[in-house]
Amino acid sequence: MTEADKEPDREASREEAPPLLRTWRRLYFVVLAWLALLILLFYLFSRRFTP
Amino acid sequence: MRLADWLVLCGSLGFVVLYGLWRGRGSDTVHKYLLAGKTMPWYAMALSIMATQASAVTFISTTGQAYVDGMRFVQFYFGLPLAMVILSATAVPIFHRANVYTAYEYLERRFDARTRALVSVIFLIQRGLALGITLYAPAVVLTVILGWPERVTILIMGAVAVLYTTFGGAKTVAWTDFLQMMVMTAGLLAALIAAVLLLPSGVSFGDVFTLAGAAGRLNAVTLPTDWKDRYNLWSGLIGGMFLALAYFGCDQSQVQRYLSGKSIAQSRLSLLFNGMAKVPMQFFILFIGAVVFVFYIFEKPPLLFQNTELARIQQPALAAEYLPLEQRYDAAFTGRKAAAEQLLQARHTDDSRMWQEGLARYRDAQNAMDTARSQGVGLVARAGGEKGLVDTNYIFLTFVTRHLPAGLVGLVLAVIFGATMAAISAESSSLATVSMVDLYKRHFRRVAPDRHYLNVSRLATVFWGCYAVVTAELARKLGSLVEAVNVLGSFFYGGMLGVFVLAFFFPRARARGAFYGVLAGEAVIFAAYFFTNIAYLWYNVVGCLVVVATGVLISRLERSSAPAV
Numbered sequence: 001m002t003e004a005d006k007e008p009d010r011e012a013s014r015e016e017a018p019p020l021l022r023t024w025r026r027l028y029f030v031v032l033a034w035l036a037l038l039i040l041l042f043y044l045f046s047r048r049f050t051p
Numbered sequence: 052m053r054l055a056d057w058l059v060l061c062g063s064l065g066f067v068v069l070y071g072l073w074r075g076r077g078s079d080t081v082h083k084y085l086l087a088g089k090t091m092p093w094y095a096m097a098l099s100i101m102a103t104q105a106s107a108v109t110f111i112s113t114t115g116q117a118y119v120d121g122m123r124f125v126q127f128y129f130g131l132p133l134a135m136v137i138l139s140a141t142a143v144p145i146f147h148r149a150n151v152y153t154a155y156e157y158l159e160r161r162f163d164a165r166t167r168a169l170v171s172v173i174f175l176i177q178r179g180l181a182l183g184i185t186l187y188a189p190a191v192v193l194t195v196i197l198g199w200p201e202r203v204t205i206l207i208m209g210a211v212a213v214l215y216t217t218f219g220g221a222k223t224v225a226w227t228d229f230l231q232m233m234v235m236t237a238g239l240l241a242a243l244i245a246a247v248l249l250l251p252s253g254v255s256f257g258d259v260f261t262l263a264g265a266a267g268r269l270n271a272v273t274l275p276t277d278w279k280d281r282y283n284l285w286s287g288l289i290g291g292m293f294l295a296l297a298y299f300g301c302d303q304s305q306v307q308r309y310l311s312g313k314s315i316a317q318s319r320l321s322l323l324f325n326g327m328a329k330v331p332m333q334f335f336i337l338f339i340g341a342v343v344f345v346f347y348i349f350e351k352p353p354l355l356f357q358n359t360e361l362a363r364i365q366q367p368a369l370a371a372e373y374l375p376l377e378q379r380y381d382a383a384f385t386g387r388k389a390a391a392e393q394l395l396q397a398r399h400t401d402d403s404r405m406w407q408e409g410l411a412r413y414r415d416a417q418n419a420m421d422t423a424r425s426q427g428v429g430l431v432a433r434a435g436g437e438k439g440l441v442d443t444n445y446i447f448l449t450f451v452t453r454h455l456p457a458g459l460v461g462l463v464l465a466v467i468f469g470a471t472m473a474a475i476s477a478e479s480s481s482l483a484t485v486s487m488v489d490l491y492k493r494h495f496r497r498v499a500p501d502r503h504y505l506n507v508s509r510l511a512t513v514f515w516g517c518y519a520v521v522t523a524e525l526a527r528k529l530g531s532l533v534e535a536v537n538v539l540g541s542f543f544y545g546g547m548l549g550v551f552v553l554a555f556f557f558p559r560a561r562a563r564g565a566f567y568g569v570l571a572g573e574a575v576i577f578a579a580y581f582f583t584n585i586a587y588l589w590y591n592v593v594g595c596l597v598v599v600a601t602g603v604l605i606s607r608l609e610r611s612s613a614p615a616v
Contacts, residue, residue, distance in 0.1 A: 016314055016315065016316035017316070018316060018319070018320070019316075019320070024139070024140070024319065027323060028136045028139065028140065028323075031132050031135065031136055031323050031326045031327055032132065032133070032136060034132070034326075034327050035129070035132040035133070035326075035330065038330050038331065038334075039129065039272065039284070042125065042271035042272045042334070043271075043272040045269065045271055045272075046269060046270050046271045046272045046273070048264075049260050049261070049263070049264025049269040050264050050267060050269060050270055051264065051265055051410060
């Protein structure tokens with residue numbers, strides 16, 4: 001565990017934009033919207049098939 | 052097990068291990084060995100995170116859970132995407148910038164060495180307890196279903212996982228997990244297709260939904276009834292979020308996976324991918340259980356799926372009790388099958404009266420079958436077998452070994468073996484990392500050449516691998532205490548999460564507050580277990596809140612009592 005070993009970590013801690021949607025905030029919103037959609041679909045699924 | 056099954060099982064496992072070792076070659080520094088040199092792309096980390104979480108029991112138990120209780124277990128994962136977003140925004144950049152090997156190393160920078168040591172030891176106890184069970188649980192199921200000796204199964208899975216983890220380190224763990232996740236997906240997809248194809252010729256894929264739904268097996272979203280109700284929308288969203296925050300944010304077996312990322316962005320993407328894929332994946336696994344349920348509407352299922360316990364109550368000495376029970380069970384099965392056929396006919400002819408009649412008969416027959424199974428469990432206990440037997444873990448593998456074609460059985464067993472080895476390798480690697488970085492290097496030998504720490508890391512991996520095998524052997528003697536040990540493991544997450552919440556979000560919190568906060572949080576969790584009936588998912592919420600409240604209070608008192616400068 002030398003200083004040379006830690007060199008790549010400076011690269012690793014660099015802040016980058018996500019590969020799509022430009023900002024992380026937008027990507028987080030997509031994940032949360034996806035969860036909301038799944039819950040809604042599962043709820044409708046449960047209602048549809050549970051008599 | 053036929054030749055084709057052995058070929059598929061050995062071939063897929065052999066390929067996965069060799070590929071992992073090839074990818075992990077050159078791990079000759081501590082940085083490369085413990086963090087894969089921070090070179091991992093997001094997709095490899097994403098699947099490695101998923102494989103680490105998905106032990107063999109996840110597959111065999113989840114499908115069984117859907118068979119017995121329906122799909123509501125999927126709600127347990129609703130909090131996971133929320134946790135992934137929170138961790139991506141907070142823990143990932145903090146850990147990356149702190150340039151740490153373990154999450155607990157960060158606690159010393161933020162608080163003090165005492166808090167770091169306390170949380171590291173809590174992790175070692177909690178993860179160490181789980182390690183043996185991770186290995187033991189699938190071994191016992193394979194023994195009952197296939198008759199393989201437990202000791203041999205434990206040794207093979209443990210030895211192979213420890214061997215490749217010791218040689219290749221974090222990089223090998225990540226790449227074997229990556230491939231094992233592919234095998235798992237292929238195996239489960241094949242099992243679902245086979246289960247649908249095995250249905251009688253008059254039963255379509257659409258009929259699966261009708262019959263599983265009519266028996267309440269498609270209840271994916273349920274609203275809460277009381278605090279003891281384990282899986283509902285709110286316990287899943289709130290309790291599940293806290294559990295996922297603790298597991299992915301404070302458990303080194305997961306933190307180590309995303310700390311190996313090339314950049315903050317790659318680590319974030321791996322977590323967010325899990326946030327999007329995990330819930331549909333669990334829905335899919337549970338749906339396989341629902342299809343197996345429909346399969347057993349037309350093919351008589353055994354009264355109990357654990358055949359050793361079934362054999363116990365089939366002894367001639369118990370014939371007076373068992374035979375009438377079996378007759379009732381057979382009659383209920385025949386009634387349920389006839390009612391199911393009536394339901395399908397009503398659905399196809401759009402006859403609502405026939406549907407209502409069929410539904411009532413179908414549910415009565417299902418209740419009669421459930422009652423007969425409960426009475427069978429009672430008979431097992433009276434015959435000296437396991438009290439309160441739960442045979443959920445045996446349902447899917449009974450279906451696989453008795454009904455799936457040659458080759459596919461081997462593939463599903465490769466899923467079980469692969470899932471176990473993925474979990475064991477990630478867990479033993481993280482235990483070794485914490486043992487070396489947070490205890491050995493911090494408290495025993497602070498300065499030494501890199502080579503020395505690399506060798507200690509390898510030795511620690513071997514130690515934890517052997518520990519897993521030995522504790523799995525001991526677990527055989529624990530019997531029903533195995534479940535208690537699993538519950539015990541869940542006691543520690545609330546305290547661990549609380550101290551990280553203090554560290555991240557309360558800049559004025561001090562070391563003394565963090566240390567005593569963790570102790571107070573753990574005390575309250577244990578009190579909740581012994582003196583209340585709340586479901587275990589809430590322990591994480593309660594523990595975390597107590598740590599934060601105590602930590603903030605003690606820090607404030609400390610500041611107010613400190614002499615003014």
